Amino acid sequence: MAARPKLHYPNGRGRMESVRWVLAAAGVEFDEEFLETKEQLHKLQDGNHLLFQQVPMVEIDGMKLVQTRSILHYIADKHNLFGKNLKERTLIDMYVEGTLDLLELLIMHPFLKPDDQQKEVVNMAQKAIIRYFPVFEKILRGHGQNFLVGNQLSLADVILLQTILALEEKIPNILSAFPFLQEYTVKLSNIPTIKRFLEPGSKKKPPPDEIYVRTVYNIFRP
Numbered sequence: 001m002a003a004r005p006k007l008h009y010p011n012g013r014g015r016m017e018s019v020r021w022v023l024a025a026a027g028v029e030f031d032e033e034f035l036e037t038k039e040q041l042h043k044l045q046d047g048n049h050l051l052f053q054q055v056p057m058v059e060i061d062g063m064k065l066v067q068t069r070s071i072l073h074y075i076a077d078k079h080n081l082f083g084k085n086l087k088e089r090t091l092i093d094m095y096v097e098g099t100l101d102l103l104e105l106l107i108m109h110p111f112l113k114p115d116d117q118q119k120e121v122v123n124m125a126q127k128a129i130i131r132y133f134p135v136f137e138k139i140l141r142g143h144g145q146n147f148l149v150g151n152q153l154s155l156a157d158v159i160l161l162q163t164i165l166a167l168e169e170k171i172p173n174i175l176s177a178f179p180f181l182q183e184y185t186v187k188l189s190n191i192p193t194i195k196r197f198l199e200p201g202s203k204k205k206p207p208p209d210e211i212y213v214r215t216v217y218n219i220f221r222p
Contacts, residue, residue, distance in 0.1 A: 005030040005060040005075075008044065010219060012212035013166075013205045014107060015068045016056040018100075018159055020204065022072055024197035025158045026079035032203065038219050072096070076155035084150060091149045095136070095156035102132050103163045110208040111216070125171050133178050136160060140180040146187055153191065161188045165198075169207055 005023060009016035011034040023030050035041055035055065045053050051066045058065045061078075065071045076082040076092075083089040105124045112120055136148065145151040148160070164185055167174050175182045189198060197204050 002061065003059075004028075005058055007032045008035065008049075008057040008059070009055050010035045010212065010215050011205070012208050012216070014056075014208075014216070017205055018068065018103070018162060019056060019058060019071050019075070021158050021162045021197070022075050022079075022081065022155060024203070025153065025191070025193050026075065026081060027193045028075075028079065030203070035219055036215060041219050069096075069100070072155060072159075081153060081155045081158065083154060088150050088154075092154045092156045095139075095148055096159050098132060098135065099156070099159045099163050102128060103159065103166070106163070106166050110213050121170050124167065125174060128167055128174060129177065133175070133181060136184075137178045137180050140184055146184070153188075157188055158194075161185060161194070165189075166207075 005028065007016055007019060007030055009032070011032075020030070041055070044050050044055070044057065049064050050057055051064075054066060056066065056068055056071065058071050060074070065074060073082065083092050102124070105120065105127070109117060109120055109124070139148055143151075147153055148156045164175065164181070175185065188194060196202060
């Protein structure tokens with residue numbers, strides 16, 4: 001039996017959370033080795049485990065994968081979440097790239113100064129409502145299917161759902177003007193593998209807190 005993927009990252013969301021989401025959506029069990037100290041990071045770096053000296057890093061299928069998008073592509077392709085042909089893969093990639101731009105704002109939000117955090121929530125809401133959500137609302141309304149591409153679950157759906165739910169933690173009514181996205185979010189959240197990941201006790205990480213922020217600073221600050 002192949003070894004379970006092992007994820008190397010601090011014990012929090014960050015850029016690894018998307019990887020957790022995709023593995024969970026695919027029904028793949030995984031292990032985690034949490035980075036808690038700068039010394040652990042240096043050990044990975046000195047052991048030539050990190051191609052560009054950075055995490056996230058995922059050990060999978062005898063490889064040590066780095067760079068978040070590359071990790072996501074590999075897992076999605078392996079588990080039939082990356083489309084059936086070149087056209088579908090390209091659409092999925094476009095949708096993922098756009099959504100990750102929005103998700104990056106959420107990833108960086110806990111590290112802002114307190115006075116800037118509420119301003120950034122307003123900025124994120126505006127970008128989501130004006131730039132990103134109308135795109136996906138139009139796609140869903142236009143083809144009348146349950147998923148963004150090919151009427152089957154893909155990486156694009158998983159990353160969009162992750163982003164929507166993370167935004168709803170900060171702005172509960174953010175989907176109020178998007179009925180198709182509201183229905184879509186409910187349907188995706190009830191897919192059995194995703195539903196399990198959303199339940200208490202799963203490996204889904206909670207919103208970042210001061211402990212997570214302090215740990216990240218201690219590990220990565222020069």
